[in-house]
Amino acid sequence: MAITITKNITLQGVIHINEPVSANYEIYLVLPTQNYPNALPNALDNQVLEEIYVINDHANTTRIYLPSISSLKGAWNPKIHVLQNNPTLPTLEVYAYSSETGADTIIGAVAVDILTYRETKYLHPVENNLWMCLTAMGVAP
Numbered sequence: 001m002a003i004t005i006t007k008n009i010t011l012q013g014v015i016h017i018n019e020p021v022s023a024n025y026e027i028y029l030v031l032p033t034q035n036y037p038n039a040l041p042n043a044l045d046n047q048v049l050e051e052i053y054v055i056n057d058h059a060n061t062t063r064i065y066l067p068s069i070s071s072l073k074g075a076w077n078p079k080i081h082v083l084q085n086n087p088t089l090p091t092l093e094v095y096a097y098s099s100e101t102g103a104d105t106i107i108g109a110v111a112v113d114i115l116t117y118r119e120t121k122y123l124h125p126v127e128n129n130l131w132m133c134l135t136a137m138g139v140a141p
Contacts, residue, residue, distance in 0.1 A: 002060055011052055011067060011078065018057040025058060028065045029080075031072075054082045056114075061091040068097035069104050069125045076125040083138075084114045094121060096131055106131040 004024045009015055011029040019025060029052075056062050064082060072078065084092050092114040096104040106112050106123065108130075114121055118138025126132045 011080075013052065015052065015054045016057065017055065017062055022060060024061040024063075026063045026065065027054075029054075029067055031067055050077055050079065052078060052080045054080065055085050056083065056090075056092050057085050059086060059088055059090055061093075063093045063095060065095045066097055066104070066106075066123065066131065068099075069127075069129055069131070070102075071097075072125065078125065080123040082114060082121045082123065084117060084119050087117045089115060089117060091115065094123065094133075102129065104129045104131060107133045 002022060002024050004026060005019075005021065006026045006028070008028045008030045010032050012032055015027075015029075017025065017027065054064060066080070069076070082092070082094055093111050094106065094114065095111045096106045096109075098104070098110065103110070112121060112133055116137060120136045120138065122132075122134040122136065124132045
């Protein structure tokens with residue numbers, strides 16, 4: 001049984017998951033701390049949070065946890081693209097934020113799976129606790 005490693009990764013730019021260790025990963029996407037949490041919603045750094053790309057090349061199970069929509073303080077500009085880029089088809093799962101006091105959902109569910117090589121999920125907050133999720137299927141080279 002593989003061990004599970006937990007990491008916090010700042011939600012910005014391109015996040016490439018390509019870990020050499022044979023382990024399962026839990027990746028928590030956290031907001032950047034610069035000018036935060038005192039920034040006004042529209043002052044969240046749009047250049048950082050506007051488009052985020054998560055590329056998974058890891059060979060074992062990877063779980064990605066989204067930040068809570070309420071932590072964005074009304075700035076619903078993040079567009080998160082998650083790409084399964086490993087042809088061996090490890091499990092890649094994306095989870096909405098959940099706590100004892102409340103939970104977000106992704107199109108009404110707690111999580112979505114990305115199992116197909118070159119499949120991409122596009123996630124975007126559309127309500128106080130709801131992530132929209134669109135799927136694009138790529139063609140293997």
